[in-house]
Amino acid sequence: MTDLNCDELVELVTGYLDGALDGETAQRVADHLAACDGCTTYVDQMRQTVSALGSSPAEAELPDEVRDALLAAFRERSD
Amino acid sequence: MGDRPELPCDAELVARLRDQDPAAFALVLDAWSGGMVRVARSIVSSPASADEVVQDTWLAVIQGIGSFEARSSLKTWVYRILANTAKRRAMREGRHVTWGLVPGEDDGPTVDPARFGGPDDRFPGHWLAFPAAWPSPEQTTLAGEVREQLDAALAELPERQRVVITLRDVEGYGSDEVCSILEISAANQRVLLHRARAFVRGRLEEYFAATALTGSGTGTEVKQ
Numbered sequence: 001m002t003d004l005n006c007d008e009l010v011e012l013v014t015g016y017l018d019g020a021l022d023g024e025t026a027q028r029v030a031d032h033l034a035a036c037d038g039c040t041t042y043v044d045q046m047r048q049t050v051s052a053l054g055s056s057p058a059e060a061e062l063p064d065e066v067r068d069a070l071l072a073a074f075r076e077r078s079d
Numbered sequence: 080m081g082d083r084p085e086l087p088c089d090a091e092l093v094a095r096l097r098d099q100d101p102a103a104f105a106l107v108l109d110a111w112s113g114g115m116v117r118v119a120r121s122i123v124s125s126p127a128s129a130d131e132v133v134q135d136t137w138l139a140v141i142q143g144i145g146s147f148e149a150r151s152s153l154k155t156w157v158y159r160i161l162a163n164t165a166k167r168r169a170m171r172e173g174r175h176v177t178w179g180l181v182p183g184e185d186d187g188p189t190v191d192p193a194r195f196g197g198p199d200d201r202f203p204g205h206w207l208a209f210p211a212a213w214p215s216p217e218q219t220t221l222a223g224e225v226r227e228q229l230d231a232a233l234a235e236l237p238e239r240q241r242v243v244i245t246l247r248d249v250e251g252y253g254s255d256e257v258c259s260i261l262e263i264s265a266a267n268q269r270v271l272l273h274r275a276r277a278f279v280r281g282r283l284e285e286y287f288a289a290t291a292l293t294g295s296g297t298g299t300e301v302k303q
Contacts, residue, residue, distance in 0.1 A: 005195070005203070005204025005205060006195055006204060006205045006206050007188065007190065007192065007195040007204045007205075008204065010189065010190045010277070011188070011189060011273070013273070013276075013277075014269055014272055014273035014276060015269055015273070018254055018269065020254070020265070020269060036205075036206075037209055038205075038206035038209035038210060039206070041209055041210045041212065042190075042210050045210060045213060045280055045283070045284070046276055046277075046280055048213060048283075049248075049276055049279050049280040049283060050248045050276065052225055052226075052229060052283070053229055053244065053248035053249050053279070054248055054249060054251055056226060057117060057249045057250075058117065058226075058230065059113075060113045060114075060116035060117045060120070061112060061113045061116065062108075062112045062113075062116060062130060062133060062134070063130060066130055066133075066134050067108065067109075067112070069134070070104075070108060070134065070137045070138070070141075071101065071104065071105060071108070073137075073138060073141055074099075074101055074104040074141050075099075075101055077099065077141055077142075
């Protein structure tokens with residue numbers, strides 16, 4: 001089995017992080033990362049991107065009047 | 080996610096909703112509406128439309144709870160209604176929205192091929208220059224400017240990529256749940272997520288490169 005190139009590895013990162021690659025491909029990715037600082041940095045930065053997206057997302061909530069209307073709709077259905 | 084009081088299990092929640100217990104409805108409404116608003120905003124054009132989509136979704140849930148068959152979790156079922164409601168709304172706003180892959184947009188390299196050696200270079204397919212190091216995660220995730228960069232990058236994505244990365248990385252759903260919510264295959268979900276993440280990473284890379292040059296922004300030097 002041939003070694004992966006960096007330009008192939010960068011397309012496999014999400015599958016690799018999700019554990020969705022077949023065993024052989026996952027092994028090729030792991031072997032490449034063990035030897036390639038550039039791709040290790042790339043994968044780390046993808047992880048950092050994911051973690052940054054999940055931290056302090058925009059505050060969002062329903063306006064009070066919508067919440068009240070929904071609670072009323074639920075109760076009306078109860079009558 | 081995870082910063083609210085714990086909800087009762089699905090079986091209890093569904094039973095109480097069917098028994099028309101308003102306290103149970105208030106629980107799920109308050110626990111889930113924030114995330115639902117963020118997901119709706121990733122699909123429709125304005126915050127006001129997003130609020131209406133979430134409202135319509137809850138009205139459909141009130142009507143439909145009697146026919147919920149527990150083939151998925153209650154929350155996944157609610158989010159599936161949300162995604163479909165938002166998609167219909169976006170179409171009414173005149174945009175063609177699909178969760179399927181779009182040829183020409185959802186294929187091709189996610190990293191500029193010019194960054195890798197060509198056939199005549201010494202190492203074809205390998206980085207010509209390694210990606211530059213970023214400030215440490217502690218520094219970057221605390222910086223409000225990084226959040227702005229992320230939100231701006233998300234806004235540039237096509238809806239199908241934006242909704243997937245919002246569900247996965249902003250709201251924290253697993254791939255199985257996202258496939259179930261959007262009714263897409265695992266393979267398509269991964270393609271959309273990968274393209275979205277690579278795009279957002281690229282925007283962060285540009286931002287960190289610019290702040291390292293000017294010494295502004297997070298005020299941190301690139302680590303050794």
